[in-house]
Amino acid sequence: MIRTLKGRGLVLLTAAPLLGVVPMAAGASAAGPGAGEGHHGAASKPPPRPRAHAKPAHKPTKHKPKPTKHKPTKHKAHGEQAAAVTLRTTGPGKSVIPGRTYEWTFKVTAKGPKKSGKAVFRTTLPKSLAFVSGEKDCASEGRQVECDLGTLKKGGTAAGAIKAKVSRRAEPGAKVSVRGTVTWGKARATRRFPAVRVARTADLAISKAAPTTARAGAKIPYAMKVRNLGPSTAENVTVESAGPIKIVGRDTACIARGRGYVCSVGSLRKGESRTLHLKAEPSGNVRAGAVVRSSWTVVSPTTDLNEGNNRTTARTRITKRR
Template sequence: MTGRDCARGLAVLAAAPLLGVVPLVGAAGGAQADGPGPSGHGGHHGGKGKGQKGDHGHKGKGKGKGKGQGRPAPHAKPVKHKKKARSVRLHTSGPGRTVLPGRTYDWPFAVTAKGPARTGRAVFRATLPKALEFVSGRRDCAVSGWTVECDLGAVRPGETVAGMIRAKVARRARPDEALRMPATVTWRGVRDAEDFPVARVARTADLVMVKTAPATARSGAPISYELKVRNRGPATAEDVFVHASGPVRLLTGNAACIPETRGFVCGVGSLRPGETRTLRLKVLPAGNVRSGKVLAYRSRVTSSTTDLNPGNDSATVRTRITAKKSTPKKGAPKKSPVKKGHAAQAGGKKHAPKRPHAGTPQSKRAGAK
């Protein structure tokens, strides 16, 4: 420190009591006060971030708030755990792609509950199409109109409850009609919906066989048969065939017939609902069908279309075989017809001649003798 600087310092210390200013002693032993310095610039201020230029034009670093200093470390926000939302899931199944009129089928379903650990009541509902008739249901099911409601009871979270609807396909159901059944389930205020798989009404028919034959036929003579095939519907019967079985041989017919192992088969084609086809056949019994025997001749009708009533698809007729008609041999004399009176006299008792009455020429000659 130079002498000038020392003198300046002593002067300041001497004037300090008079001015009421507390002298500040710097790191170098010099006194510094707050406020503008000799050059008109502010001095060093503690508590501020970056120091300003001092007397020598250098920036000083303050002990106050700087970068990364003086501020408390930010606290991490607590992570809020979201509550698991409750939900319910409906699963449905069906009897298959096609169903038959008049038959009864099952439509199963299952309900799965998810959510917080709390039990709730579950209710299942389904709407039946008009072609289905409600029969019964599992899990306390009842029907009102076309709506089926099943009370599944209390269901715990994570639990799966199974149920089922049993319904009958109406006989009036149209062929190829689509059976759609929407369904819903509710559990603790949440809801899920899912339709049952679509099932279609199968194409069906009701074929009826009627067969007629003579009651008797002579041995070795052909026999004529008449077969009538009728389709009662409701759909068209496709690929219709008539199968005939028996110890006979086909002679003629008005259909395309081919022989089988025991009999023959005749193609009919397709029959629309209400249509009737008539087949007329002439057959010859086998040689072992002799007189006195009864010939049983059975026929049945088949189709690629499902028949709802197979009990009337066949018919059996019986014909008694009689002896052949006798014919006279060539050259043999014909017997003359015999009158009843002569036959009676020839084979009966001989009657005595009647006595002549009195007065007749015969009686007079008898008396003369």
């Protein structure tokens, strides 16, 4: 006998474990065996799976929040200090020569907001410079230089200068850069002086070989030796002559200019030398006993550290003819 229990919309068969029958829907007939057999196929089917929720036709739009722009906070104190004092600088030019002294000048302007304050200028010189002196109460300790500019009122200015000597060992062509800093109270300003370079220099020297006497009408031989003692190459070296002589022969190294001659030597490296061999005769009629005097000077566009050895003079006395 098969019992059926109806509850909560389902027909439960007590003999289901024995017959292998699954629960039936409440709407199905379970009155008798015929009805059960007639719907056996439908009763054996598993219940339909619940439908999944349908996906929305349109995906929901994701609204990204716009980043909030935060304006930087202005620190008035810092801005005021940055503009509270200014520093202007000037240098000695484009190049400096080893062994010589030059001046670096500066000007300080107090702009506020303070009414007044103590102004001090400071700098550290490079190894190629040595402090010599300074204006506005300047003192040095080693390579550090400090200048007391006194008390400046708002709108006031103070000018100063420092003098420094270029080392003789400064490398030719090296860049010399000096940076200065001024303080006015708690305000500060820093600025570099215009950069300069160590000039390429040479030391040219000239020596002569000329006879002390020459017979009237004879040609006078000259030998002019030019040397470069360094430290750099001397470019476009020339020898200039002046005096009552006329260079003769086919020497193309010398050309007439004004009342003298210009003789080309060319460039000379450090330690290099070159000798000009010339022949000349006195200009005009020169009597016996007269002294023919001519000067010879070596020049170059390259800066010469010692011009004391750049000139020589030849003196030749004219004697009677045989």
